[in-house]
Amino acid sequence: MSDAAPRTALWDGPTRLFHWALVALILTAWLSAGKSMEVHKLSGYAVLGLVVFRLWWGVAGGSTARFVSFLKGPKATLAYAAGLGSRKSGETAGHNPLGAWSVVAMIALIAVQAGLGLFATDIDGIESGPLSDKVDFDTGRLFSDWHELAFRLLQGLIGLHLVAIAFYAVWKRENLIGAMITGARRFGTAVTPLKKAPLWSLVVGVLLAVVAAYAIAKGFRIKF
């Protein structure tokens, strides 16, 4: 990668903010689990709100955040995977085909994992999710077990994510973390840069996320 090459924008602000907010909230939810359930629940609702935002941003966000821009079929994905061993960097401004599936898997698992918590009950019947009244005690306990199991799986996916970042840093000399912070990085070849989304789209996305998180926190018992 040539240092002389100009920096190309690839991640818009909302995508980066989404990413780092998710990191902070998942850490918060993890560390507060079973200890400070008020904090745990609030961070969980916020995580679900972020997922809703990301789904919106995936259809109406910046070009590199849109699902249609980065989701590739099995053929392209396998072809990309076959070239992983090469020290040549991938050179796409955005998710590569393999990373794209990792992103989708993480978002889906996060949604499921946090969603399971909404029905969970602790062993004493003291702490419970906002939808736990829809299930009986034993089912609530099952949801609690699944909530934990799903988190173990999520830890696995996040671990894989970190290993992949380290691999790109060491093997392909691509600084993915820096790009997720600044939103731009240098590419060896000419790449299609980010095309930003209009402001109204961001406003709609934020509103959707806030309303969703609020409704979930209230167990959808909202009065107007």
Add this chain to the structure above:
Amino acid sequence: MSSKFTKRPVALVLGLALSFAAVGGVAMAAVDAGKVITSRIDNYKKIGKAFKDINDGLKADAPDAKAIAAQAKTIKDLSGHIPSWFPKGTGPETGLKTRAKADIWTDWATFAASAKGLQTESAKLETIAKGGDIDAIKAQVKATGGACKTCHDKFRGPEIK
């Protein structure tokens, strides 16, 4: 004659039966730890279920205070029996799956007082719930949960998977 013969076996059977009963009684006095632990867990589950029902009820737009009072009564009634669920010889020394810590028996007075604490708080909850003031109920539900926690923090071991 025949009466003597008929009476003797009766006495014999009676005597045998009595002695078996006595032996059986001794055997029963020695605690069946497995059974005690199983029924203990069942009883705690009943408390947990009642507590969940209370918390679920409070999630409703208009909570049913009477139903909450009834659940509080369940907890109160059950909690009065807690010490009897812990006969000696049903702790971790049995090697069975139990979260009961040995401290229960080495510090029985504190344990019994903690159990009593739950009875007191759940009795208060029952009274308050009958009054129907939802905010007051919520506050007392917290206090009752706190009473559970007091005992669990000290006398309950980590979760067994």
